Amino acid sequence: MSTVRTRFAPSPTGYMHIGGMRTALFNWLWARHCGGKFILRIDDTDQARNQEAALAPILRAFRWLGLDWDEGAEVGGPFAPYYQSQRGELYRAGAARLERAGLAYRDFSTKAELDADRKQAEREKRPYINIRRSLDLSDSDKAQFAAEGRPWVLRFLIPRDEKVTLDDHIRGRVEWDAGLLPDPVILRPDGSALYNFATVVDDAQMQITHVIRAEEHLSNTPIQIFLHRALGNALPEFAHVPYVAAPGSKEKLSKRKIEQYRKNPQFQKLFERGDEVFGQLGLAESSALDPVMVEYYERIGYLPEAVLNALGRIGWSLDDTTEIMSLATMKEHFTLDRVVKAPAGFDPDKLFSFQSHWMKELPPEQKLAGCLPYLTSAELIGQPVSDRTTEFVREVIAAMGDRLKLFSDILSVDFLFRDQFTYDEKNFDKRVRKEGVPGHLAAFRDILAGLEPFTVPAIEAALSAYCQETGEPTGTLIHALRLSTTGQPVGPGVYDCVALLGREKTIARIDASLEKARS
């Protein structure tokens, strides 16, 4: 087989859809698995006004995930340009060829006529197929219309007496009756091409060997097959991947339904997380971000490895047991015949578990690099970041251990970075404001005041020794110490927290808490 060439062709919509990303991933994987090329073409026939701004988040998502492209947007290539908006010549030439061959015709029908036809068909309960009125026009009529400057569209003439079959790599054999297909418009009155036509011209010209796309395009395929044939193109292979569904549903994941997803139990956690993080960062654009977009995960501190792993497991499996997969592993094993036919719901819980795994694997220096931006954005540390601060953050991250799941989790230990923190009142009552506890806490405070060195093992030993002497269970003091110095009932080891805080702050906080406990 010749070199495999796949493509992903997004429209510049201003965001990268998580479902689209999965389709893109499969294209990338298949190309790379075969040692072929992956092309990123931009389908902007609709000519979005602010195209560059609308494209940026899409390219950003690819780069974040490390899905590189050999040809296409920004990098160019032998079949440039890769923007449909710049390929009008190619489309017009192809269309002219079809018209000359009698395979396409000018349709002078008005919108009103078409609407009426459609309604009529609906009334009569028969499938709508466009009426080929313009085909019956006499030459003099045509000449007159042309003289009037009457607008027309170019329609492809569907061979209505045929059947089309497709041998899809994922769905197997699919068959259509062409007699049910309306003649598709391929050129608008202004001469610009429509998607169905532009895609066919581009896929052929760019020598795409495998069209791997979402199954919502399945119904476009018979038209594209005819178009390819009419143009004399070799037919690419097709693989229609099922769409990605909303969590716990079978409906296509859609940005338009974002408000109702807020009530989806699995998505809800994600939304809450985002609201919390964006709130702490004071991000103005937070309202523009949502979990349908790839960028959302990047912004709240997910790892590319986790998102990739999760995406790769939606509708594809390596074998019966493998769950954890790097991009390299997926690339090595990916084949189209193991793509599942049924649509799959995106599962935020599973994504989180992949995240948990990959974060554990991440080298400390990379955790540091991932966390620092959150700390600076939240103004918990200054900028530029001093060496001393860097070292401190490094220690904080070490103390957090596996508790750091998302980079933004670093914000949960804000009490290590600033003196104002909120007390968990319920637990404060339970652990500090309790018979006998303040006395022990005060006594231990005095021990800490003179403790040398002020290190984790020393603090631990001191606490242990104190409890030994007094016969007090260690838990009493541990909890009291945690609540009084961090305000929280949970978190990194309390000895770590105290050591990180340092003697001075620890003493001050204990004093403040003792004061608080009296009131």
Add this chain to the structure above:
RNA sequence: GGCCCCAUCGUCUAACCCGGUCAGGACACAGGGUUUUCAUCCCUGUAAUGCGGGUUCAAAUCCCGCUGGGGUCACCA
């Protein structure tokens, strides 16, 4: 509604093509253990072939029907 697609634990899936396993794994959930918090880690458990017909010694697996779910029906992509 027409056309087309799909159907295994709550979820993602394996086994299906080339019938024979206690229908396997993971996530989630529940219980237990380790860590006097939390997180991690370990163990255990609950849990599925939509229904009805065939074919066959044998059906999740092959065939047909039903039901259900979904996609798509633009001078959008």
